Structures are given as C-alpha cells and as structure tokens.
Amino acid sequence: MAMRPDLEIISRWIAPRSRVLDLGCGDGTLLRHLQETREVSGYGLEIDPDNIVSCVKNRVNVIQTNLDRGLSDFDEDSFDYVVMSQTLQAVNYPDRLLDEMLRVGREGIVTFPNFAHWRLRFHLTVKGRMPMSGALPHSWYNTPNIHLCTIRDFEALCESKGIRILQRMVLDHTHRRRWPSRLLPNLMGEIAMYRFRRR
Amino acid sequence: MSKTLPADSVGLVTPQTHHFDTPLPLDCGRELSSYDLVYETYGELNADRSNAILLCHALSGSHHAAGYHSEDERKPGWWEACVGPGKPIDTNRFFVVCSNNLGGCHGSTGPSSIHPTRGEPYGSDFPLVTVGDWVRSQAQLADVLGIETWAAVVGGSLGGMQALQWSIDYPERLRHAVLIAAAPKLSAQNIAFNEVARQAILSDAQFHGGRYYEQNKQPEHGLALARMLGHITYLSDDAMRAKFGREMRKGDGKLKFSFDVEFEVESYLRYQGRSFVDRFDANTYLLMTKALDYFDPAATHDHDLSAALAHVTARYLVLSFSSDWRFPPSRSREIVRALLDGDKSVSYSEIEASQGHDAFLMPIPHYQAVLGSYLANVAREVGV
Numbered sequence: 001m002a003m004r005p006d007l008e009i010i011s012r013w014i015a016p017r018s019r020v021l022d023l024g025c026g027d028g029t030l031l032r033h034l035q036e037t038r039e040v041s042g043y044g045l046e047i048d049p050d051n052i053v054s055c056v057k058n059r060v061n062v063i064q065t066n067l068d069r070g071l072s073d074f075d076e077d078s079f080d081y082v083v084m085s086q087t088l089q090a091v092n093y094p095d096r097l098l099d100e101m102l103r104v105g106r107e108g109i110v111t112f113p114n115f116a117h118w119r120l121r122f123h124l125t126v127k128g129r130m131p132m133s134g135a136l137p138h139s140w141y142n143t144p145n146i147h148l149c150t151i152r153d154f155e156a157l158c159e160s161k162g163i164r165i166l167q168r169m170v171l172d173h174t175h176r177r178r179w180p181s182r183l184l185p186n187l188m189g190e191i192a193m194y195r196f197r198r199r
Numbered sequence: 200m201s202k203t204l205p206a207d208s209v210g211l212v213t214p215q216t217h218h219f220d221t222p223l224p225l226d227c228g229r230e231l232s233s234y235d236l237v238y239e240t241y242g243e244l245n246a247d248r249s250n251a252i253l254l255c256h257a258l259s260g261s262h263h264a265a266g267y268h269s270e271d272e273r274k275p276g277w278w279e280a281c282v283g284p285g286k287p288i289d290t291n292r293f294f295v296v297c298s299n300n301l302g303g304c305h306g307s308t309g310p311s312s313i314h315p316t317r318g319e320p321y322g323s324d325f326p327l328v329t330v331g332d333w334v335r336s337q338a339q340l341a342d343v344l345g346i347e348t349w350a351a352v353v354g355g356s357l358g359g360m361q362a363l364q365w366s367i368d369y370p371e372r373l374r375h376a377v378l379i380a381a382a383p384k385l386s387a388q389n390i391a392f393n394e395v396a397r398q399a400i401l402s403d404a405q406f407h408g409g410r411y412y413e414q415n416k417q418p419e420h421g422l423a424l425a426r427m428l429g430h431i432t433y434l435s436d437d438a439m440r441a442k443f444g445r446e447m448r449k450g451d452g453k454l455k456f457s458f459d460v461e462f463e464v465e466s467y468l469r470y471q472g473r474s475f476v477d478r479f480d481a482n483t484y485l486l487m488t489k490a491l492d493y494f495d496p497a498a499t500h501d502h503d504l505s506a507a508l509a510h511v512t513a514r515y516l517v518l519s520f521s522s523d524w525r526f527p528p529s530r531s532r533e534i535v536r537a538l539l540d541g542d543k544s545v546s547y548s549e550i551e552a553s554q555g556h557d558a559f560l561m562p563i564p565h566y567q568a569v570l571g572s573y574l575a576n577v578a579r580e581v582g583v
Contacts, residue, residue: 019542043539049565052548056516056572063535064548073536 003033005175006111006191010083013109013167013195014038018080021105023067023097024087027051028060035060042079045071068092071100079105086135088112089145095157102163102198111193116150116186119173134173135190151186158196167195204267207283208275209241209290212266216306217343223301223336226329233315236340237306238262238298241282242290244346249581251346252288252574253337253373254278254297255354255361258429258487259479261305264297265290278355280562287571292578293350300361301336302328302486310482311412323409327486330357330364330494338369350581351375351574352513355559356526357487360494363534366513367496375577376513377570380523380559382530383504383537384495389525392432393488396425400481409482422481423472430471435522435555443467497537504533505540514544516573518566520558521551546573 003011007030014020016038022031025044028051034040044055045065055062063073068091082105088094089112101108113135120131130140138145149157151170158165170189172181180188204210216237223231239262244251254264256277265282267275276297282288288295299307302325310325341349352373354362359381366376385393400406403421411417434442443464460466500506515538519531528549538545550566552558558566 041542043545049548049551052546053565053568053572056546056569057576059576060546061544062546062548063539073532073539075540078539 003029005171006085006193007033009169009171009193010085010109010111011038014040014081014083016040019078021045021071021074021079021082023071023082023084023101024090025051025055025060025062026085027054028058028062030083030085031055031060032058067097070096071104074104076103077106081105081107081109083109085109085111086113089148091147094147094149095161098157098161098163102196107166107195107197108163109193109195110154111191112149112154113145114151114170114186114189114192115148116152117173117190118187119190121187133190151189151192154192154194158194162199163196164199165194165196167193169193204270207285208279209266209283211270212239212241212263212268212276214239214262214268214306217340219336219339221339223332223339225326225332227326229326231301231308231326234301234308234336235306235312236298236301236308236336238296238340239264239266239276240297240344241265241295242293244294244344245581245583247582248346249348249350250292250578250583251294251296251341251344251349253341253349253352253362253365254282254288254295255333255337255352255358255365256297256300257354257356257358258491259426259475259484260358261303262297262299262307263305264295278560280560281567281570287567287574288353289571289574289578292583293574296340296344296346298337298340300328300333300487302483302490304480304483309480310409310486311480320410320412322412322482325482325486327489327493329490330361331368333361333490334364334368337365338372341372347372349373350577351377353377353379354381355379356381356556357491357494360491364494364496366511366515367507370510370512373513374580375516375573377516377518377573378531378534379518379570380520380526380531380556381517381534382526383497383533385492386530390492392428393492396428397485397488399424399428400485403481406481409485411481417476418481419476422476422479422484423469425481425484426475426479427468427472430468432525433556435524435553437522438554438557439464441553504537508537508543509541511538511541511543515546516570517545517547518559518569519547519549520554520556520566521549522553523556523558525556 020042022044044062082101123131170181170185171191173190263276264278265276299305302309352362352365359378400421403418406418446463497504519528535547
C-alpha cells in the first residue's frame with residue numbers, strides 16, 4: 001500500500017527507535033509504518049470511533065482523546081517527537097496545542113494545508129466562494145477545518161512563540177516537491193510540513 | 200418446551216467443578232483449607248495451550264458466561280453478546296474459561312457452602328475474600344487446566360478490576376488484559392452505595408447475623424433492596440427515561456394516593472429485586488461489595504498507581520462507556536494514565552452508549568468492533 005507522501009516524508013524525519021506521539025493519528029498508518037520500519041514506539045491520539053477500530057486492527061496503541069482538552073495525560077518530555085499531520089487546522093486552540101506538543105515532546109512535526117495556495121486564492125477571488133480542494137474537500141458549513149492558516153501565518157506564530165523551525169518542506173498539489181513550490185512556497189505550496197523545537 | 204439454540208451461541212454447556220485440597224492463603228490472614236471452584240469452558244484448547252482466555256465476572260455474575268444449561272433455559276449466560284462462535288470473544292479461535300469467584304453462590308465455595316469439618320454452612324464465618332484472593336485461586340485453576348499463560352484475561356466492572364489485578368500479581372502469566380468499565384479503586388460515592396446495600400441486608404430481621412440458612416430462609420427484603428439500589432446505578436438517567444419515563448402501570452392515569460406500585464419504574468425495580476433473591480445469596484452480596492470496596496492496588500505503592508503497574512508486562516485494552524456514571528470514563532482514564540506513565544502498551548476507547556454501566560453487557564457495534572479487532576490480533580499472535 002502506498003503511503004501518503006507527507007507521511008512518507010515525516011517517517012524519514014524520525015530517527016529510528018525513537019518515541020513518537022501522533023496527534024490525530026487517523027487509522028494509524030504512520031505509526032504502523034514507523035513501528036515496522038524504524039522500531040519506533042509510542043501512541044496515537046484519535047477522536048473518531050471508526051479510526052480507533054482501524055488503529056486497533058493496525059496494532060497501533062491508540063488512546064481515544066479530544067485534543068482540545070490538551071495533553072494533560074502526558075508528562076513533560078515523554079516523547080522524542082510529537083507529530084500532528086493535517087490536524088492543526090481542526091483543533092480549537094492550535095496555538096496552545098503547539099505549546100503542549102513541545103511540553104511533552106522534544107521536537108514537533110506539523111503538516112497542514114496551506115490556505116494561501118494559488119488554487120484556493122483563485123477559488124475565492126474569481127468564484128467568490130469558500131475554497132475547496134483535494135486537501136480541503138468540505139463545504140464551509142460542515143468543515144472540521146476551523147483554523148486554516150497559511151505558511152506565513154504559521155511561521156509568524158512560531159516566531160512569536162519562540163519556536164525554532166528545524167526543517168520545512170512544501171509540497172505542491174501533486175504532493176511532490178517541485179521548483180515552483182520551492183520558489184514561491186506560500187503561493188504554490190498545497191501542503192506545508194515543519195519540524196521544530198523550543199528555542 | 201424445547202427450542203433451537205441460536206447458531207452464534209456456544210450452545211449447551213455443562214459447568215465443571217474442581218476441588219482443591221491445597222490450602223489457599225487469604226489476604227485477611229486466614230486460609231481456606233480446601234475449596235471448590237465451579238467453571239465453564241467454551242471452545243478448544245490448542246496443542247501448545249496458548250489460546251486460553253479467562254473471563255472475570257462482575258458483582259452479581261457467575262461462571263455461566265455463555266450458552267445454555269438446558270434447551271429450556273430462558274436466558275443464556277451473562278455475556279452471550281460477546282462470547283461465542285464468530286463473536287468478539289470468538290470461541291472458534293479461543294479456549295474461554297470463566298469461573299465463579301470464591302465466596303460466590305453459584306457453586307464455588309462461599310458462605311452458603313457446607314464447612315468441611317463443621318458440617319453446616321459457613322455463613323458469616325466465611326472469610327472476607329479480596330480480588331487478590333480470587334486471582335490467586337484462579338491461578339490454581341489455570342495450573343489444573345494446564346494453562347501456563349493466558350492469551351488474555353478479560354473482565355467488565357469488578358471483572359475488569361480482577362483482570363487488572365491479574366496483570367499485577369502474575370505479570371508472566373498473561374499476554375493481554377482487557378479492562379472494561381472498570382476503575383483503579385472505588386470512589387467514596389461507590390463505597391457509599393455499597394454501604395447502603397449492605398445495611399439493607401444487615402438490618403433485615405431475617406439476617407440473623409448471617410446464619411439464616413438454618414431457618415432455610417434468607418433476608419429477602421434486604422437483598423432485594425440492595426439489588427434495587429444497585430440496579431439504579433447500572434442504568435443511566437437517559438436509559439431509565441427512555442425505558443420507563445413516568446409511565447404508570449395502569450393506563451387510566453389516575454393517581455391512587457397510596458404506596459402501592461404505580462409507576463412502571465417501581466414495578467421494574469421490585470421485579471428485579473424479587474427475582475434476584477431467587478438466584479443470589481445475601482452473604483455473598485455482602486462479601487462481593489466488600490471485595491470491591493477494598494480493591495486498591497495502588498494502596499501498597501504509596502497510592503501511586505503507576506508504581507503499582509511499573510513491573511507489568513501485559514498489553515492492555517481499556518474500554519469505558521460515555522453514560523456510565525458508576526465507573527465513568529474518567530475512572531478508566533486513571534488506569535490509562537498510569538499505564539502511559541510507565542510507557543506500557545495500552546489502547547483506550549470511550550464507547551458512545553446510552554445504557555450506562557450495563558452497556559458492557561450489550562451488543563453495541565463500536566464496542567464489539569474494538570473488542571473483536573483487538574482479540575483477533577491476539578488470536579493471530581498466539582497462532583490461532
């Protein structure tokens with residue numbers, strides 16, 4: 001089974017035998033892959049009941065959790081990495097969750113759909129409708145994505161929080177790294193990926 | 200009148216009894232010089248004896264977890280929803296064992312059993328056994344059955360606490376522990392409910408200091424009251440509203456201005472109380488509630504549950520139910536948190552359910568999917 005390209009990249013960022021907490025781990029694909037290929041241990045946090053069942057089937061330790069209640073079940077520095085893939089935009093307090101990630105983990109890894117991608121800008125500017133895309137398939141009224149941001153927004157937040165970005169990768173709408181998204185990430189990038197730590 | 204038993208049932212089952220002559224030391228300092236354990240088994244033990252699952256029953260449960268004792272039996276075992284061929288605890292793959300706890304009243308040695316030397320029932324002289332004692336006796340049973348390691352120990356409510364105790368006391372003898380609707384210890388409110396239940400029994404004039412067997416009677420009134428109270432705590436407010444609302448037994452809607460049964464819920468509770476008396480023993484009820492109250496594995500570790508769990512090696516599945524207020528999800532999370540503290544292997548799910556504590560006995564799709572998926576992996580792991 002081919003893995004989502006962003007998950008493939010995340011797993012390359014994670015050192016073997018490390019401890020990982022995956023926030024909004026979905027069906028557990030990433031953790032399973034990390035367990036099988038990099039001897040990684042850890043837990044996934046997930047809220048959706050069907051995803052819980054999938055994680056259990058995938059032999060991934062999953063804790064049903066509402067991320068909006070924080071990570072109080074976890075002590076400081078319990079993990080090498082805290083990963084949050086395509087989930088930042090769906091939580092109530094993304095800024096506080098970033099703090100929580102770096103409280104319980106040494107490094108954070110975040111991926112999110114870049115709301116400044118040219119297609120979304122086009123959608124809003126020309127059609128005058130709330131943008132939808134492959135990464136953002138929901139209508140405005142039923143979207144779980146309540147805190148969308150752009151690459152510049154995210155980096156500004158990191159700056160204000162004293163978070164040091166260690167690595168950034170921007171993928172275009174085909175989930176590849178090509179020159180336009182390297183040259184003009186905030187315009188051409190559809191998915192933004194970051195690895196960061198406390199300064 | 201005989202009937203065809205459902206195809207997804209283990210069908211007709213026969214309880215077995217093992218007599219133990221080796222004395223069992225108890226936490227209270229006394230010992231049982233000899234004792235019986237009654238148990239049922241479903242499915243086949245495989246050649247390398249790796250596919251055995253132990254089920255631990257709840258307060259008023261028994262060894263009769265699944266199937267029927269006769270074709271005429273009206274109700275199957277207490278966990279028929281989850282135990283059987285193709286069910287989450289799949290008897291096509293696992294060898295499932297369920298024993299009646301010591302102190303019980305369904306065949307294992309308890310207060311209503313005849314004392315081996317005195318020739319009369321133990322009565323109130325039966326020692327106050329603990330969850331730890333139950334686990335110790337079940338380990339003896341495992342030896343008899345030739346089971347070195349359980350693939351999983353599974354239990355709901357008090358049974359979940361027993362499964363937790365198993366993982367603490369015999370870490371090398373189980374691969375997985377499944378704790379359903381349990382708690383790491385009882386809250387003051389839990390103990391308070393148990394105390395009212397006990398007082399209902401103890402203050403019944405028929406109790407006679409626990410020696411009521413001689414009169415061939417039991418403190419029926421007190422035991423029924425205890426059951427009625429317990430039953431309220433097993434149901435959620437919503438479930439009771441949906442089931443009874445303010446429905447009256449007689450449909451004319453006229454109030455009787457008396458203390459007779461008027462509301463459906465009164466009738467239901469009285470029926471539950473009455474029918475319980477026919478199948479349960481008051482001394483056993485006293486003892487089981489006390490075992491619950493005493494359960495607190497963290498107590499010997501400076502009240503630090505993660506310290507109590509530091510040495511465990513089992514992998515855990517912890518499940519709770521959203522409307523359970525007897526052992527609510529927050530209590531299961533205490534167990535999960537302690538396991539996380541020690542980097543133990545654990546998965547946790549809070550099942551959305553309206554039925555309250557009793558939900559653990561019901562065929563709720565998400566519940567069955569999580570439990571079934573988890574145990575299917577256990578089955579693969581042990582090679583069945």
